Structure formats: structure tokens, C-alpha cells
Amino acid sequence: MRILIIEDEPKVASFIRRALEEESYAVDVCSDGIQGRDLASEIDYDLIILDLMLPGLPGIEVLKAVRDAKVATPILILTARSKVDQRVKGLDAGADDYLTKPFAIEELIARTRALLRRASGDSAGLLQIDDLILNPTNHEVTRGGQRIDLTSKEYALLEYMMRNAGRVLTRPMIAEHVWDLDFDTFTNVIDVYISYLRNKIDRGYDRGLIHTVRGSGYTLKLTDA
Amino acid sequence: MRILIIEDEPKVASFIRRALEEESYAVDVCSDGIQGRDLASEIDYDLIILDLMLPGLPGIEVLKAVRDAKVATPILILTARSKVDQRVKGLDAGADDYLTKPFAIEELIARTRALLRRASGDSAGLLQIDDLILNPTNHEVTRGGQRIDLTSKEYALLEYMMRNAGRVLTRPMIAEHVWDLDFDTFTNVIDVYISYLRNKIDRGYDRGLIHTVRGSGYTLKLTDA
DNA sequence: GTCTTCGATAATCAGAATACGCATGACCCC
DNA sequence: GGGGTCATGCGTATTCTGATTATCGAAGAC
Numbered sequence: 001m002r003i004l005i006i007e008d009e010p011k012v013a014s015f016i017r018r019a020l021e022e023e024s025y026a027v028d029v030c031s032d033g034i035q036g037r038d039l040a041s042e043i044d045y046d047l048i049i050l051d052l053m054l055p056g057l058p059g060i061e062v063l064k065a066v067r068d069a070k071v072a073t074p075i076l077i078l079t080a081r082s083k084v085d086q087r088v089k090g091l092d093a094g095a096d097d098y099l100t101k102p103f104a105i106e107e108l109i110a111r112t113r114a115l116l117r118r119a120s121g122d123s124a125g126l127l128q129i130d131d132l133i134l135n136p137t138n139h140e141v142t143r144g145g146q147r148i149d150l151t152s153k154e155y156a157l158l159e160y161m162m163r164n165a166g167r168v169l170t171r172p173m174i175a176e177h178v179w180d181l182d183f184d185t186f187t188n189v190i191d192v193y194i195s196y197l198r199n200k201i202d203r204g205y206d207r208g209l210i211h212t213v214r215g216s217g218y219t220l221k222l223t224d225a
Numbered sequence: 226m227r228i229l230i231i232e233d234e235p236k237v238a239s240f241i242r243r244a245l246e247e248e249s250y251a252v253d254v255c256s257d258g259i260q261g262r263d264l265a266s267e268i269d270y271d272l273i274i275l276d277l278m279l280p281g282l283p284g285i286e287v288l289k290a291v292r293d294a295k296v297a298t299p300i301l302i303l304t305a306r307s308k309v310d311q312r313v314k315g316l317d318a319g320a321d322d323y324l325t326k327p328f329a330i331e332e333l334i335a336r337t338r339a340l341l342r343r344a345s346g347d348s349a350g351l352l353q354i355d356d357l358i359l360n361p362t363n364h365e366v367t368r369g370g371q372r373i374d375l376t377s378k379e380y381a382l383l384e385y386m387m388r389n390a391g392r393v394l395t396r397p398m399i400a401e402h403v404w405d406l407d408f409d410t411f412t413n414v415i416d417v418y419i420s421y422l423r424n425k426i427d428r429g430y431d432r433g434l435i436h437t438v439r440g441s442g443y444t445l446k447l448t449d450a
Numbered sequence: 451g452t453c454t455t456c457g458a459t460a461a462t463c464a465g466a467a468t469a470c471g472c473a474t475g476a477c478c479c480c
Numbered sequence: 481g482g483g484g485t486c487a488t489g490c491g492t493a494t495t496c497t498g499a500t501t502a503t504c505g506a507a508g509a510c
Contacts, residue, residue: 188472214376412498420463439504
């Protein structure tokens with residue numbers, strides 16, 4: 001799986017790169033639009049992540065050029081939160097999904113997975129622990145067949161925990177993955193969200209799945225009544 | 226396991242500190258080069274994390290001074306992404322690894338573990354002595370397959386002892402590595418925690434693993450019933 | 451060479467102090 | 481109004497303290 005990142009802010013680019021590399025994707029980065037357009041046309045990437053704010057050639061032009069060249073590779077665009085119209089234009093011009101800055105890295109990884117999966121016509125990839133099932137493609141969560149509604153933060157948190165089930169996840173780890181790039185608050189948001197999740201997922205079941213590891217963090221697993 | 230962070234940005238320093246503390250490491254922070262150099266020479270740390278951009282004394286000089294003082298402690302340097310030459314100089318001057326800012330905190334933790342592991346000559350993830358097994362990724366401890374619950378101090382103490390199994394660990398050594406800088410010496414906390422550990426780990430087994438070395442300290446090993 | 455004594459060191463225990471996690475409700479912003 | 485965030489206070493697990501009891505080992509007595 002090979003991914004191209006077209007992004008001029010080095011900070012953001014390297015952050016994304018590292019995250020994707022940890023997921024075992026091969027990653028290329030380029031920082032200007034013209035080079036990006038050329039790379040995208042020459043090399044058969046599985047996914048392109050494109051920042052719309054670019055020097056050289058505007059991202060939207062890169063997008064059009066790539067689609068004009070009949071490249072069908074899925075494209076995920078990054079936009080500033082405010083630029084709604086840009087986003088719309090992007091989707092119109094052939095982008096497959098978008099993400100507004102600042103975004104949680106986990107969110108980006110999730111969407112990356114979804115796009116790659118969609119592209120390869122596959123649809124499996126369910127996450128399951130005990131009778132708790134999470135479907136990343138449609139963000140559906142069930143326990144014992146019962147549907148559970150989660151807000152998007154709750155969902156992101158749960159997906160992260162399920163992908164790392166059994167490991168002890170420290171608060172900084174969770175913050176880094178589920179909250180924003182520049183998360184550095186010393187509040188108890190994470191505790192609060194764990195509590196929300198417990199209410200929705202573990203309440204009423206004799207065997208809880210979310211466990212506190214006092215002094216360290218949290219972990220998701222079976223056993224340990 | 227005791228780690229020194231030499232970093233002048235309070236935000237970064239405290240973020241790293243928290244993350245490492247949640248991993249049960251004892252952490253000291255200092256914010257200028259000169260003090261850092263002195264601490265590094267005086268105290269026997271297991272790892273030093275050194276920012277190359279420092280007030281007082283440039284990080285690279287700290288590094289050289291520490292190595293000149295024949296301190297073999299692994300050193301992880303932090304550099305700005307752009308400063309490639311700085312990085313190279315750092316490795317030349319005796320650093321063991323580097324990380325470019327900004328970095329994912331997990332990355333830092335992973336490298337920390339890797340360095341500590343490398344230093345202790347071990348290579349797997351699990352620590353094992355006789356039928357006592359400690360798994361650092363999920364903080365799980367078992368003896369003879371039986372799970373053992375430990376508090377985080379107990380865990381930290383045991384991990385330190387297992388990483389130094391066979392060696393006689395003096396009380397000051399244990400205090401330095403498992404407790405923090407401002408350790409109020411000459412209480413018997415350590416004895417107390419050894420006692421707690423014995424209750425949880427050795428009680429009921431004919432062959433105890435924790436041994437007292439009268440007049441010196443404690444050691445963890447097989448044999449010598 | 452063995453036994454006893456005695457000071458020094460270590461182990462244990464119970465209670466005090468502290469830190470931690472959690473629930474709850476206020477706040478804010480879209 | 482709903483989702484997301486933050487602050488407060490409470491109950492409790494954990495950590496620490498200090499006193500008490502147990503153990504060790506060297507030195508002297510027999």
C-alpha cells in the first residue's frame with residue numbers, strides 16, 4: 001500500500017507520515033503542488049492525501065489535473081475548518097473524502113483505512129472483543145447484537161482502544177491518538193469519555209471490557225471480573 | 226528506571242515527564258545545560274533525554290562533557306527537523322538515538338524502551354525469572370501462570386529488580402531508580418515495599434526470588450533457598 | 451568448638467496522609 | 481440543544497510513617 005502526501009507544512013507532513021508508516025504503509029511526501037501533480041500521475045499510488053492550501057499550484061488544481069489524467073486513486077483532502085466552500089469544491093472535483101484541520105491523527109488513519117478498503121472492494125475488517133463488535137466502515141457498534149449509538153469522540157476513543165486491545169493505554173497515548181495534534185491539556189476529558197463509554201458499553205453487563213489500571217491508564221480486554 | 230530530561234521548554238518537558246511517569250519510570254527534569262551536565266555526571270541515570278537547543282550550554286556541549294566524563298548512560302537527543310547536520314554531529318558525539326521535533330509521544334516511549342532494553346543486554350519484550358514473568362507492554366505479572374495484581378509502585382520496583390536480576394541492589398540505588406529526586410532518605414519505605422512484593426510474589430512458594438543481603442540491600446534471583 | 455548475649459539491621463503492622471479516578475454539573479460553542 | 485470540555489468534591493486505593501517485633505551475626509563466656 002503506497003500513499004502520497006502533498007502537504008507543505010513540514011510539521012503536519014511528518015506527523016502524518018510517521019503515523020502512516022507505523023501502520024506499515026509506504027509513504028512519499030512532497031511539498032508543492034506541481035511536483036505533487038506529476039508524482040500522482042506517474043506513480044500508481046493507492047491513496048493520495050492532499051492539502052488544499054499549497055504553494056505553487058493550488059490544491060484544487062492538482063486535484064483536477066490528476067482526475068483529468070484519468071487517475072482513479074482515492075484522494076483525501078485536507079482543508080482549514082473555515083473553508084467550507086473549498087471543501088465542497090474539492091468533493092465536486094473528484095475527492096473521495098475530506099478532513100478539516102486540526103484533526104486527530106486517529107481520525108486520519110481511520111479514514112485512510114476506510115478509503116483503501118473501499119477501493120479494494122473489500123468490506124470486512126470488523127473489530128471484535130467478546131460480544132462487542134465495531135464496524136469501521138460504517139462506524140456501527142453493537143454489543144450482544146444490540147446497537148449502540150456513540151458520538152464521534154466516543155467512537156474514535158473506542159476504535160483506538162479496540163485496535164489496541166489488551167495493551168495498557170496511558171492518558172498521553174490516548175490524547176495523542178484520539179484528540180488533536182497539539183493536545184496538551186491537563187484536564188480530565190479522557191476520564192470523562194471513558195466514563196461515557198462505560199455507560200454505553202459496559203453498563204448492564206456482568207463482564208466489563210473497559211478496565212482502569214490505576215496509576216497508568218486504561219485497557220480494553222475480557223476477563224478480570 | 227530513572228530518566229533525566231534536559232529540556233528548557235516547560236510544556237514539552239512536562240508532557241514527556243508525564244508520559245514517562247505513566248510508564249512507571251522515575252523522572253527528573255532540568256532546564257539548562259550546565260545543571261544538566263552536572264546532574265548527568267553525578268547521578269547514575271538509566272537514560273538521558275537531551276534537547277540540543279538549550280540556554281546556558283548548547284546541548285552538543287553537554288553531550289560531549291558527559292561522554293568525556295566516561296558516563297555510558299544511553300542518550301536520546303531531540304532536534305528540530307531541519308537541523309540535519311546537528312543530528313549527525315550529535316550521533317558523532319556519542320548520542321545513541323535521536324528524535325526530531327515534533328514527535329509522537331509514543332515514539333518517544335518506544336525508543337526509550339528500546340534503548341533501555343539494549344542497555345540491559347536483553348532483547349525480548351518479556352522479563353522472566355524462574356516462573357515469574359513480567360510483561361512491560363501491558364504491565365501484567367504472573368507467577369506459575371497465576372496473575373498477580375500490583376500497584377504501580379510495586380510494579381515499578383519489581384520491574385527495576387527484574388531488569389537488574391542477580392545484582393545486589395542497595396537501598397540508595399533502588400530509591401534513585403524507583404522513587405523521585407526529592408526522595409526523603411532514611412525512612413523505610415523501601416523495606417515496606419519489598420515486604421509487599423514478597424507477600425504477593427514469594428508467599429506460598431518454596432523458592433523465594435527476593436533475597437535480603439544484610440548490610441547491603443536486596444537482590445532478585447533463583448537458587449539459595 | 452559450641453552456646454549465649456547483645457547491638458544492629460530488617461520485617462511487619464496499623465493508622466495517617468495523599469493521590470487518584472469518577473460522577474456530576476456548569477460552561478461554551480457550533 | 482447537543483456534543484465537547486472543564487472544574488469541583490467525594491470516596492477510596494495507594495503510599496508513607498513510625499512504632500513494634502523479629503532476625504542476624506559478631507564477640508565473649510563456657
